[in-house]
Amino acid sequence: MRSFRFPFGAAAGCILALAVLAGAWLAQHPIERQKSTLTLWTFAPTHYEAYKEAVPSFEKANPGVKVDLQLVSGPAVTSRLQAAFWSDLDVPDLVEVPIDFAGTFFRGRLENVGFADLTERIEQAGLMQRMVSSRFSPYMSRGRIFGLPHDVHPVMMAYRRDIFEKEGIDADSIKTWDDFIRVGRKLTVPGKRYMLELFDTRDAHLASCLFQRGGGYFTPEGECILDNEISVQTMLWYVPLVAGKDKISNNLGAGQVLTKAVEDGYFVCLLAPDWRTKTFETTIPRVAGKMALMPLPAVEPDGRRTSTWGGTMLGITKSSPDQDLAWKFALHLYLDQQELGERFRGTNIMPALRSAWDQPAFHEPRPYWNQQPIGAMFAKLAPQVPFQYTSPFITTAKAKLGEALVACVQYYNASGDKGFEAFTRARLKKSADELRTLIRRNPY
């Protein structure tokens, strides 16, 4: 009798054996398919963990309801949701979307937007008054609101308190950016120490400065304002901070390099939205107690002392068969004050619900921040957080602003002040016109 011989060789045999063994184990340990009434996608592990705690009480209060929480990573939320919307298949009931991508889902006619219009529900529940109203603006399109804001993300200035003290600088005396730059000129030692960490190749920090001045990417009607006077003046002010021989800022990227830079005092100050304070706590633990927060310097005396950076919305999809139940669940997640207090302890993220800020968690002194009650400090600034508007073209707008920044930085490094204003105006106009051309192709 002829014996069987596997013809593909050892490599394939080995892989076939792996497939059989792994398959046998998985067959022995099947996953139960659960039937759910509501499905929620979130992309943040911290949200996922918090919502896991909140689900049982909701299910208990609503007998027969089963919630399926799914943790989907940030980039996947957008691709998976876009695919689900296009094919109108397997769409979740609720989904959290990062602020930078929210606008991309508002493309097309209003009736074709995949998210349910929450405007009436929000008005009926009085959420415009109960939450920070400016935080609804990034989730609006053509006057309709498609998402509940998860957070406020006010921006403060984190600084090395020990360096300030050693140099005899009183943080309270810094009220405006002019004050800040004056101190920065004193503290900055080119190549060794910089007053501030600011991006010179990405739009994020520049955008925060734009928002603080009342500017942004779009008007509420979705018109591009990248080249308006606020943008031009902000760019003219920002670029000399990050370029040229007198710059007081630098940018080293993130991770290990940033950690070392803060530890070694290379950066004295850093822009610090609420979420970033937690990042500092976890990735730069060795400066605990040496750090402190102060309000962002104002553009002019008595001006706004904060801005905003980042955000998340919770939307209900039109495909959800029971939108009342989905809304009820959304409110359960976003309006439970005690739960919001606990979440703040774990994430330092300010919820948009104003009454939650009275929770003890927001008033606790934090050792990392030299015993400052950072929750109360952020809460004081939260109502000042500026409006920002979005559009389906928000990701392109961000890229175009980044491109303009890089070009202006290159110009300033090469030519300094000579002709810089004319160049900046022209470059921002170029970016804005490119974006407008793109927008014009969309008739809605």
Add this chain to the structure above:
Amino acid sequence: MKPNRLTVFARGVTYVTLCLMAALTLTPLLWLLAAAFKGQNELFHYVFFPPPGLLTVVNFQELWEAMPFGRYMLNSVFVASTTVVVQLFFGSLAGFALAKYEFKGKRLFMVLMLATLMIPGQVTMAPLYELIYRLGLMDSFPGLIVPQAVSVFGIFLFRQYLLQVPDELMHAARIDGCSEFRIYWDIMMPISRPMVGAFCLTSFMATWNSFLWPQIILHHSGRFTLPVALNQLVGQYQQEYGTLMAGTLLSILPVLILFLLLQREFVEGLTAGAVKG
């Protein structure tokens, strides 16, 4: 003959250059290894390894507590190995047909097939998503395996390899009464073993590292493959770097072990140029 001074010098320069290149390539892996064994306080403070007393396995413990890592590993092993086996079978069979048989439209078929390599995956994602949904394969392993069952690259690879095999071997087999499938199974495939080894490893690595499609298709966390599961450790604003590095280190081990076990076949496959009788 004794090598002259110039040859020795040239060889020395070559080795030094290669060592530098190897060090450059290995640096990220070394960083990964170091990061996996550092606690949160030391993670970014020390560029590579901290003093021995500060080395810790806490990241691995946290990884095991944070997720059913063993299950994810087996999910990945199953999906990657099954995909490779299926791809290998269909790829070699189609490659054999295209290399050794004449049929109408063969050339057009080849051109069309190769043209599909030019279409970016993103373009076909939405229709493929709908197809998988209609087939009822969402949130399942077949939803990952079926779309990858046939690899055009694999077909082309086997076709090119089998073109070099003399037709006389097939004629002799037919005279001996071999069926066409037996020719494929008993003659062509044993000859193609070096190519099979190379294809298996490259295909396994590609499937093992596959991220976007599993991320879209798989919903239940119990079915996640390793890249998808590890990505859950990436937060919006903050990352569990230590745990992530520990998971990444563990996730590259199976591929590394497989490569070490099969490197002879892999290298033979890559350098194959001659026909073995």
